[in-house]
Amino acid sequence: MTDGQDPSTDVVAADAAPVAAGEVISRHEGMFGVSGTGDTSGFGGLVRTVELPGASTPPYGGWMDDVASDLATAAAAAGVENAVEKVVVHRDEITFFIRREDLLPVVKLLRDDEKLRFEFCAGVNGVHYPDDAGRELHAVYHLLSMTHNRRIRLEVTAPDADPHIPSVCATYPTADWHEREAFDFFGLIFDGHPALTRIQMPDDWPGHPQRKDYPLGGIPVEYKGATIPPPDQRRSYN
Amino acid sequence: MTADPYAATESETTQGRVFTVTGQDWDSIVTGIAEDQDDKVVVNMGPQHPSTHGVLRLILELEGETVTEARCGIGYLHTGIEKNMEYRTWVQGVTFCTRMDYLSPFYNEATYVLGVEKLLDITDDIPEKAQVMRVLLMELNRISSHLVCIATGGMEIGALTVMTIGFRERELVLDLFELITGLRMNHAFIRPGGVAQDMPAGALDEIRDFIKLMKKRLPEYADLCNANPIFKARLVDVGHLDLAGCLALGLSGPPLRATGYPWDLRKSQPYSGYEDYDFEVQTWDTADAYGRFRIRLAEMWESLKIVEQAVERLAGLEGAPVMVADKKIAWPSQLAIGSDGMGNSLDHIKHIMGESMEGLIHHFKLVTEGFRVPAGQAYVPIESPRGELGAHVVSDGGTRPFRVHFRDPSFTNLQATSVMSEGGQVADVIVAIASIDPVMGGVDR
Known part of the structure; x- marks a missing residue:
């Protein structure tokens, strides 16, 4: 049944293609809870690769090049020239992936450097990519420069096994509650945070609810004889 | 016993x-x-307290009447909306996020929808009428939200008349919402690709009457409060926070503009066609609770101006589409009023059940599976009544959001509680918090 359309070879081919600018982070097989052979619906043979926008190369366009080069200059002067892992430009938004050990000097430069002046941090958000081995946890920072009217995004990754990221509270005090929330929901530990405690969930709550391995919860609902399972156990298209 | x-x-x-x-x-x-x-003395105030502006817990350390330390306890309204959205389609997400900040539902919907549209790369394809309707609803919503802020803020300091007249006018705005969207709150009306349905007949006239009435009623607030010695004694120089403090703590909206800095995303980073409207950014220069009150009052006038312009534009857009032309994204059916209330339009039901098998399949696929959104992330913040509201929308290319996080201005602004109230009196804590106008549904999500 799967002759000639072996899903694994397709993926390898997609991976090897140099034109694929995206970054494959995971692969889903099957649909509606059906996987593998033995099912005649054909859903078992479906394969979907999750491919995030990959690294961009300059020129990024407009002011983004200015920010990138100003940041590179300032970082070199501060001795953290390798801070930026990669730059992703997607849908007119620029994302700088920052090595976590260099995060603190970089945010300080971004806030204080005259050409950068990102004086406003809109917050920190966690994202959990369970299949992105070694980079499961992402912390995403949205910075705004009111002086230059620009927005950038910083992304810092940490593995599940070592979920530590330095706290930017000293530079952006507003990150206080945002980091507490990311800790509460993802288990990200922000080193140097003044009081990293849970903020939304009760203090004695077990687990970190926004992680992908944390179930949504819910109970089956019975209606007119039929039983509908909770949303996270229903058949889905994903 | x-x-x-x-x-x-x-x-x-x-x-x-x-x-x-x-x-x-x-x-x-x-x-x-x-x-x-x-x-x-350490006083625990709330979470169930009539003056804490919602289900907010305050932990105050007092020496006599002076507050030496103030801390907030939040999370009492946490409902896991962001987690729930990960298990629904992109369109269903609107139904969830509208319930976050329940005083400004259209803003929650709008920032989420703008993010989704950006990922779909259809930002430029949204029909003009849908854009104008979004602006109209958002500005009406700003008026109703500011009215509640002024009303509850007044109630918390004992000015009950301000509360009763505030809720009186808000009711008129909610009537307009009900007329246009069918619901007073939790509308789920702004959808990816446009809005859920067209303006109902007679709505523009109702809005024109409302504008006329508001122009008579808004001066009442100014007469009641602006120079009222008791009101000023409670608000002036209370909850002080200057520009440097606002930026460090990430405050936006009226507290930021009360420092004299004219930062308004509608002007500085326009979305939904705000650049086409004539309005002024309101500022004040005292950086206190009184300044924030005056800004809200003035912003209601500006919102009326925008609503007026939107109504005139809508009058010339009769019959224009309100949903993106791409049938792979546009919701297949439109709502209509039937004899038993609002529901799917009978014409559409007739079409898919009696005339077109393909139409039925298309409807079924789009409603049950939904559309796929290209992988990536987007953040499109908007100026909500409380400040910068933004949804960080992450997609893995599937039919459901991979992660949606709302940067809610109430959550961020509430961090200023300690700075605004320490060293003041207990009574000033109430005023300081009311001047931030946190909505706990948005803080806790």
Whole structure:
């Protein structure tokens, strides 16, 4: 049944293609809870690769090049020239992936450097990519420069096994509650945070609810004889 | 007789003596403290308290009437909306996020939808009428939200007339919402690709009447409050936070503009066609609760101006589409009013059930599976009544959001509680918090 359309070879081919600018982070097989052979619906043979926008190369366009080069200059002067892992430009938004050990000097430069002046941090958000081995946890920072009217995004990754990221509270005090929330929901530990405690969930709550391995919860609902399972156990298209 | 569970009690703990009082039994605490040598009292206020502006818990350390430390306890309204959205389609997400900040539902919907549209790369394809309707609804919503802020803020300092007239006018806005969207709140009306349905007949006339009436009613607030000595005594120089403090703590919206800095995303980073409207960014230069009140008052006038312009534009857009032309994204059916209330339009039901098998399949696929959104992330912040509201929308290319996080201005602004109220009096804490106007549904999500 799967002759000639072996899903694994397709993926390898997609991976090897140099034109694929995206970054494959995971692969889903099957649909509606059906996987593998033995099912005649054909859903078992479906394969979907999750491919995030990959690294961009300059020129990024407009002011983004200015920010990138100003940041590179300032970082070199501060001795953290390798801070930026990669730059992703997607849908007119620029994302700088920052090595976590260099995060603190970089945010300080971004806030204080005259050409950068990102004086406003809109917050920190966690994202959990369970299949992105070694980079499961992402912390995403949205910075705004009111002086230059620009927005950038910083992304810092940490593995599940070592979920530590330095706290930017000293530079952006507003990150206080945002980091507490990311800790509460993802288990990200922000080193140097003044009081990293849970903020939304009760203090004695077990687990970190926004992680992908944390179930949504819910109970089956019975209606007119039929039983509908909770949303996270229903058949889905994903 | 059984013991009264709410009666005043007193107990000894390792931290000191603990008094539980619920009102009218202050004598026990007064005599209890008088016996103690220590002047310092830690007061737990809330989460169920009429003056904390919602389900907010305040932990205040007092020396006499002076607040030496103030901390917030939040999370009492946490409902896991962001997690729930990960298990629904992109369109269903609107139904969830509209319930976050329940005083400005259209803003929650709009920032989420703008993010989704950006990922779909259809930002430029949204029909003009849908854009104008979004602006119209958002600005009406700004008026209703500011009215509640002024009303509850007044109530918390004992100005009950301000509350009654505030809610009186808000009711008129909610009537307009009900007319246009069918619901007073939790509308789920702004959808990826446009809005859920066209303007109903007669709505523009109703809005024109409302504008006329508001122009008579808004001056009442100014007459009641602006120069009122009691009102000013409570608000002036209370909850002070200057520009540097606002930026460090990430405050936006009226608290930021009350420092004199004209930062308004509608002007500086326009979305939904705000660049086409004529309005002014309102500022004040006192950086206190009174300035924030005056800004809200002035912003309601500006919102009326925008609503007026939107109504005139809508009058010339009769019959224009309100949903993106791409049938792979546009919701297949439109709502209509039937004899038994609002529901799917009968014409559409007739079409898919009796005329077109393909139409039925298309409807079924789009409603059950939904559309796929290209992988990536987007953040399109908008100027909500409380400041910068943005949804960080992450897609893995599937039919459901991979992660949606709302940067809610109430959540961020509430961090300023300690700076605004420490060193002041207990009564000023209430005023300072009311001047931030946090909505706990948005804080806790």
